[in-house]
Amino acid sequence: xxxxxxxxxxxxxxxxxxxxxxxxxxxxxxxxxxxxxxxxxxxxxxxxxxxxxxxxxxxxxxxxxxxxxxxxxxxxxxxxxxxxxxxxxxxxxxxxxxxxxxxxxxxxxxxxxxxxxxxxxxxxxxxxxxxxxxxxxxxxxx
Amino acid sequence: xxxxxxxxxxxxxxxxxxxxxxxxxxxxxxxxxxxxxxxxxxxxxxxxxxxxxxxxxxxxxxxxxxxxxxxxxxxxxxxxxxxxxxxxxxxxxxxxxxxxxxxxxxxxxxxxxxxxxxxxxxxxxxxxxxxxxxxxxxxxxxxxxxxxxxxxxxxxxxxxxxxxxxxxxxxxxxxxxxxxxxxxxxxxxxxxxxxxxxxxxxxxxxxxxxxxxxxxxxxxxxxxxxxxxxxxxxxxxxxxxxxxxxxxxxxxxxxxxxxxxxxxxxxxxxxxxxxxxxxxxxxxxxxxxxxxxxxxxxxxxxxxxxxxxxxxxxxxxxxxxxxxxxxxxxxxxxxxxxxxxxxxxxxxxxxxxxxxxxxxxxxxxxxxxxxxxxxxxxxxxxxxxxxxxxxxxxxxxxxxxxxxxxxxxx
Numbered sequence: 001x002x003x004x005x006x007x008x009x010x011x012x013x014x015x016x017x018x019x020x021x022x023x024x025x026x027x028x029x030x031x032x033x034x035x036x037x038x039x040x041x042x043x044x045x046x047x048x049x050x051x052x053x054x055x056x057x058x059x060x061x062x063x064x065x066x067x068x069x070x071x072x073x074x075x076x077x078x079x080x081x082x083x084x085x086x087x088x089x090x091x092x093x094x095x096x097x098x099x100x101x102x103x104x105x106x107x108x109x110x111x112x113x114x115x116x117x118x119x120x121x122x123x124x125x126x127x128x129x130x131x132x133x134x135x136x137x138x139x140x141x142x
Numbered sequence: 143x144x145x146x147x148x149x150x151x152x153x154x155x156x157x158x159x160x161x162x163x164x165x166x167x168x169x170x171x172x173x174x175x176x177x178x179x180x181x182x183x184x185x186x187x188x189x190x191x192x193x194x195x196x197x198x199x200x201x202x203x204x205x206x207x208x209x210x211x212x213x214x215x216x217x218x219x220x221x222x223x224x225x226x227x228x229x230x231x232x233x234x235x236x237x238x239x240x241x242x243x244x245x246x247x248x249x250x251x252x253x254x255x256x257x258x259x260x261x262x263x264x265x266x267x268x269x270x271x272x273x274x275x276x277x278x279x280x281x282x283x284x285x286x287x288x289x290x291x292x293x294x295x296x297x298x299x300x301x302x303x304x305x306x307x308x309x310x311x312x313x314x315x316x317x318x319x320x321x322x323x324x325x326x327x328x329x330x331x332x333x334x335x336x337x338x339x340x341x342x343x344x345x346x347x348x349x350x351x352x353x354x355x356x357x358x359x360x361x362x363x364x365x366x367x368x369x370x371x372x373x374x375x376x377x378x379x380x381x382x383x384x385x386x387x388x389x390x391x392x393x394x395x396x397x398x399x400x401x402x403x404x405x406x407x408x409x410x411x412x413x414x415x416x417x418x419x420x421x422x423x424x425x426x427x428x429x430x431x432x433x434x435x436x437x438x439x440x441x442x443x444x445x446x447x448x449x450x451x452x453x454x455x456x457x458x459x460x461x462x463x464x465x466x467x468x469x470x471x472x473x474x475x476x477x478x479x480x481x482x483x484x485x486x487x488x489x490x491x492x493x494x495x496x497x498x499x500x501x502x503x504x505x506x507x508x509x510x511x512x513x514x515x516x517x518x519x520x521x522x523x524x525x526x527x528x529x530x531x532x533x534x535x536x537x538x539x540x541x542x543x544x545x546x547x548x549x550x551x552x
Contacts, residue, residue, distance in 0.1 A: 005549060008541075049529075049537030054544075056536060059552050065510075068157075068438070069431035071185045072195070073202035088199050090189040093506055097459035097468045098431065100517075101547065102508030102534060106466075142550055 001080040002141050004044075004115065004126050006055045010136035011046070013053030017128035017137055018042035021057075024118055024127035041107045043115040044128050044137075055128065055137055058082060058103040058115040066095040066104055066114075081119060086111045144169035146444060147230060147238055149220045149382065150246030151175030152184060153430050154411025154437035156203055158244045161441020163211050169445065171213045172238060174230070176247075178217045179271055181207065185430055187274035188302030191281075200271070223386035225404045242406045242444040245386075245394060246437060247379035249412040249428060253372050258352040265370040268299045277303070280369050284308045288357055288365055290349055291373030292319040294460060299371055300341050301462050311365060313344040313357075323458050323469045328487055328501050332467060339463040378413045378426055391415050393426040398450040400440035408444055410436035420455040420471035420498055420516055427454055453517045459506065468509040471499030471516035482531040490531050495521045497530075508534040 019035060021042040026034035044057035060082050067075045067082060074088035075095060084095075084104075091110040099114075107113035117139075118126045129139040146162055148155045151173050159171060181202045189195045201207075208215050216238075222231040223243070230238050251267035259265065266277045277299075285307040289296045292314035300310050314321070318329035319336065333343060344365070349357040357365040378393035388402040389395040393415030400408045400416075411433035418425040432454050442449045457470035477491040477498055486504015490497060490512070497515040511534035515522065522530065526538045536544050 003551065008545065008548075047535050047537060049535065052537075052541070054536075054548065056548065059548070061552050065431075068434050071430045072183050072200075088195070090186060090194050092185070092459055092461065093466055093468070094431065094459040095510075096506055097457055097470065097509050097513055099510035100514035101536065102511045104510070105507045110464075 001060070002117075002139050003060050004057055004117065004129060005138050005140065005142065007136050007138065008052060008054045010134045011053045011055060012134050012136070013046055013048055014133065015046050016131055016133060017044050017055050018046065020127040020131035021115070024121050024123045025113075027121070029122075039108070041105070041113065043103075043105075043113055045102075056101055056103055057128065059101055060117075065098040065100065069094050069098045081117055082114070083116055084112055084114065086113075144445065145239060145241045146171045147240035147243045148173045148246060149230065149243070150248055150411070150413075151177065151179075151181055151215070152246060152248050152411060153181070153202060153433040154246035154248070154440075155244070156181050156207070157434040157437025157439075158246060158408075158410060158441040158444070159207075159211050159213055161438040161443075161447075162445045163441075164438075164445075165442060165447055166445040167212075171211065172240075173208070173213055173215050174220050174232065174238075175215060175217050176219050177270060177272065180205070182271055183430075184270070185298075187268070187271055188298035190271075190274055191278055191299075191302035191306070220382055223382050223407075225386045225388075225407060228406065240406075242408065244400075244437070244440050244444060245383050245388075245402070245407065245409040245413060246411045246433075247382060247413045249376040249378050249426075251372065252375045252377045254374060256349060256352055261354050262352050262370050263354075264368060265372065267372050268295055269376070277369070277371065281306045282308075282368075285368045286366065287311070287369045287371065288313070288349070288367035289371045289373055290314075291375065292316065292343065292345065293322055293373060293375065294320065294458065295376070296371065296373030297336065297341075297462060298460070299373060300336070301339075304340060307369070309342070310340065311342045311344060311367070313348050313359065313365075315346065315348040315360075317346045319343070319345070320460075320467075323456075323460075324467070324501060325473060325489070328467070328489065328503055331487060331503055332462065332465070335465045336462055376412070376428065378415070378428075380413060383407070383409060383413070391424065395424070396436075398452050399443045399448075400436050400451070401443065408440040410440045416454055417452070418456060418472065419453050419519075421474075425456070427456055429456065429458060431457070455513075455516055457513060459509075465503065466506045468502045468506040468512075469500065470509075470513045471497070473499045473501075480527050480531045484532065488531050490527065492522070492527060495523070497522060510534075511536060511538070
């Protein structure tokens with residue numbers, strides 16, 4: 001299965017992936033309208049340490065703790081992609097507490113959200129990958 | 143073809159079914175459910191009262207779960223288990239045989255024998271969906287509610303009903319709220335927040351006697367109320383297991399394969415006493431994630447697999463009126479405490495260079511990185527602890543470890 005990976009040595013730490021992600025999942029078709037003067041809730045984030053930067057998003061683990069821990073039964077695996085059913089999620093954030101990668105977070109409504117590979121938004125392929133100016137983020141089989 | 147029997151129909155049972163079916167699609171699975179409900183998410187009963195979920199969304203697994211997994215679901219109560227003959231008898235005398243049994247009976251509310259409790263008309267416990275539905279019927283916009291117990295159950299109940307009643311008072315013999323997961327500093331912050339949302343507290347005090355709508359407190363105070371909720375604590379349901387000959391402590395004793403001390407009998411979830419790897423001690427880990435993981439692990443081993451769970455820890459993510467709190471592990475008295483209060487509270491308990499537990503109040507994002515450090519017992523050096531206490535980051539791992547975590551299939 002194809003997943004999103006980041007090549008640390010090429011990541012510039014420009015945070016564009018965060019904005020592209022937030023826009024892709026906003027449901028709007030205008031980036032300015034979607035992001036300007038609003039709090040953004042990207043599902044990918046840049047971590048920075050001692051001059052090294054890298055993007056982190058859901059690893060789509062093969063044996064995911066979030067799925068096993070969800071108190072609402074709202075997280076499931078569909079063809080390898082881990083999905084959160086927002087309609088069932090009550091926002092307890094147990095998934096945030098157990099994700100070893102820090103890749104799940106509360107979204108704008110309080111429900112948990114994370115990368116679902118842009119498969120159900122208008123992009124159809126990970127927006128963070130498409131928009132990465134240095135091709136540091138890739139979508140591939142490993 | 144194997145015959146699997148599961149007593150209980152909660153999260154551990156669902157895990158057990160999925161564990162068995164991950165290896166054995168043929169064997170027969172029978173589930174005995176004491177509650178006449180499809181498996182639902184117990185912790186959601188307060189969210190139901192709050193209006194954040196409803197009966198259909200509360201289902202822990204889809205409607206066709208039993209059918210898809212070829213499970214026979216029986217509503218009834220198991221009253222006897224003959225471990226030699228491999229049979230279980232139900233209250234209606236029906237006898238069921240098994241090759242391997244999993245006891246997932248959960249826990250039940252502990253109700254102390256208060257004097258005069260029987261004189262209280264509207265009194266409730268808060269554990270099951272039926273408890274929640276019964277309580278809901280009694281609620282009126284004028285109700286004065288007294289909740290005995292300021293733990294997770296009592297306070298979630300308080301939050302759930304706060305917009306539907308006149309007033310809520312919570313009492314607890316402990317001197318702080320959420321005493322099982324928070325230290326006194328953090329508890330004070332949470333208490334203040336709850337008070338801002340209209341919840342009153344009587345801590346270090348509890349009801350000793352009831353007479354109709356009045357509670358007589360240990361301190362001598364009297365509290366008038368319309369509705370009483372008893373959330374003092376829970377006890378593991380171990381009766382059937384001990385009758386079957388299983389060793390029982392505070393819960394049914396299980397090893398890291400979820401096997402009890404009796405062959406072919408397994409146990410998982412709130413009724414069992416497993417191992418808390420953060421404290422290095424046996425403990426009932428009565429939280430939903432562990433119930434699922436233990437149940438699933440039991441199912442794998444019941445169907446001939448060989449799987450051990452050795453990294454279970456206590457952990458809780460809970461929020462009240464928008465203020466979140468994430469905790470995990472244990473807080474040993476000899477641990478070094480690192481604290482940051484830039485944004486909310488972050489307290490890390492470090493012993494021998496290992497994170498043994500933590501409390502975060504406020505922004506809980508990425509707290510899972512802390513949890514993984516507790517779970518994995520990963521060594522962290524002093525410099526990293528200072529970074530970590532400000533915000534959790536994968537930078538705490540060595541670059542090679544981090545690249546492995548992020549660069550491949552995990």
